[in-house]
Amino acid sequence: MSSKKEQYQVHWLTGQFCDASHELMYRRSIQESMRLEYSFALSVAALVFGMFAISDYYLLGLTSQFYLLLIMRIVVVSICLLVAFGVRRWGGHGYRVWLHALPLWILATGIILIVPLRPDSLSTQITAVVVATMAFYLLIPNLLTVVTVASLYLNIGFLAVALQFTDIAPMAALRIALLLIMANVVGFFALLRLESLQRKQFALLHEERDQNHQLHKEIAHRKSLEEQLRVVAERDALTNLNNRGHFMKLAQGLLQRSQSDRAPFSLFMIDVDHFKHINDTWGHSHGDRVLMRIAEVCAASLRPTDVIGRFGGEEFVAALPNTSPSDAQMVAERLKKKVAELSLTEEMSKHCPSVTIGVAAVNTEEDNLESLIKRADQMLYVGKRGGRNQVVVCHDDVEEGRCTGS
Numbered sequence: 001m002s003s004k005k006e007q008y009q010v011h012w013l014t015g016q017f018c019d020a021s022h023e024l025m026y027r028r029s030i031q032e033s034m035r036l037e038y039s040f041a042l043s044v045a046a047l048v049f050g051m052f053a054i055s056d057y058y059l060l061g062l063t064s065q066f067y068l069l070l071i072m073r074i075v076v077v078s079i080c081l082l083v084a085f086g087v088r089r090w091g092g093h094g095y096r097v098w099l100h101a102l103p104l105w106i107l108a109t110g111i112i113l114i115v116p117l118r119p120d121s122l123s124t125q126i127t128a129v130v131v132a133t134m135a136f137y138l139l140i141p142n143l144l145t146v147v148t149v150a151s152l153y154l155n156i157g158f159l160a161v162a163l164q165f166t167d168i169a170p171m172a173a174l175r176i177a178l179l180l181i182m183a184n185v186v187g188f189f190a191l192l193r194l195e196s197l198q199r200k201q202f203a204l205l206h207e208e209r210d211q212n213h214q215l216h217k218e219i220a221h222r223k224s225l226e227e228q229l230r231v232v233a234e235r236d237a238l239t240n241l242n243n244r245g246h247f248m249k250l251a252q253g254l255l256q257r258s259q260s261d262r263a264p265f266s267l268f269m270i271d272v273d274h275f276k277h278i279n280d281t282w283g284h285s286h287g288d289r290v291l292m293r294i295a296e297v298c299a300a301s302l303r304p305t306d307v308i309g310r311f312g313g314e315e316f317v318a319a320l321p322n323t324s325p326s327d328a329q330m331v332a333e334r335l336k337k338k339v340a341e342l343s344l345t346e347e348m349s350k351h352c353p354s355v356t357i358g359v360a361a362v363n364t365e366e367d368n369l370e371s372l373i374k375r376a377d378q379m380l381y382v383g384k385r386g387g388r389n390q391v392v393v394c395h396d397d398v399e400e401g402r403c404t405g406s
Helices: 002-007 020-029 031-051 053-060 064-093 097-117 119-138 144-165 170-234 244-260 275-282 284-301 325-340 369-385 396-400
Strands: 265-272 307-312 315-321 355-361 391-394 403-405
Touching: 020 031, 020 170, 031 053, 031 064, 031 097, 053 064, 064 097, 097 119, 097 144, 119 144, 119 170, 144 170, 170 244, 244 265, 244 307, 244 315, 244 369, 265 275, 265 284, 265 325, 265 369, 275 284, 284 307, 284 315, 284 325, 325 355, 325 391, 355 369, 369 391
Parallel strands: 355 391
Antiparallel strands: 265 315, 265 355, 307 315, 391 403
16 A cells, blocks of 8 residues: 555645656546646747737837737747647647747747837836736646746746846845746646646546456455355266256245146156166276266256256156157157266276166146156156166156057
8 A cells, every 4th residue: 555655646846746667557548638728838838928019019010029029929939829729639649848948948938039029118028027927827728847947937037137237226126036936936846736636636536446446356256255256056977967956946946837837747767777886896086077077968958947956865756748648758868868878997898887776747736846857756766666767758648557668
């Protein structure tokens, strides 16, 4: 936190960031607004300077002094307007110190040259210099260092020319110097305060943006953790199928929807044959691999709308909405066949995996998920007692005790 404060520290004399990279970042952020404001303010200042040619005409008439002043004002105004146009048009490519400083020096030179051309208007020119000094600091947006140098040039140059070309008394010159010093001090500290406040505001906004970015990262991280927790709570760690609890929740919703739509609904109970023998012969790690492979085959054999989960141990359970008993039998046969085609490791190459599947379907609207699982489990045990590796389906007339197996 302290390092951030040091990075955004503002220099007490220049009003700029002590860190050059942050100062550059700040200038880029205000580049567009400063470009427009600078060109507008410079154009206004140049036109005001040019308008005083009217007073020159009334005071001097069509004399050589008037023509010199007119030429000087036209040159100053033209250069300032040209720079204003250039900054407005191409100033978006970056801040150029010399380009932004040039008009101030041109304006200052023009104001200084008025004194030898119109020495009788010294009192008026003093007011003009004070106003121009304040305008340099507060009207035309620029760096404090650039403005300060241009203002000192204007004030020192004006005072020097006034002493040389007018009959000004030493005390009057001292009063003028004090007035100009006061104008510079007021303008300097006003602009220094403005520059500092703008940069502090930028630092606060940037810090707030960083905090918001950090907050978004934290929210994204928490969402990721929540998703991981949800997966842990809903998925079986070994097979990546739904665990028993989550399967029951999903299957219950599918069953209720099927009953409300009067659509068929079937359920599988799937048992891996001779799984204890696999564990005892090749070890639990091989048994886990067999479960994982069979789980993949089961998931791939079902539709995206079906739901499958690990019921426990080597048993799996699947819910098939919009599936009649005959269709469910076809799906189960295909699943059984794909399991039999599985290729296991070389160590287990002589073992042919197989599954026994019990299938039950909804008989009445009063059927619930527990009763459906119970009937499918009964069909599963019928198949296991009948030699395993088969599909046993209990049809709608299960009440009469007739079941079919394959």
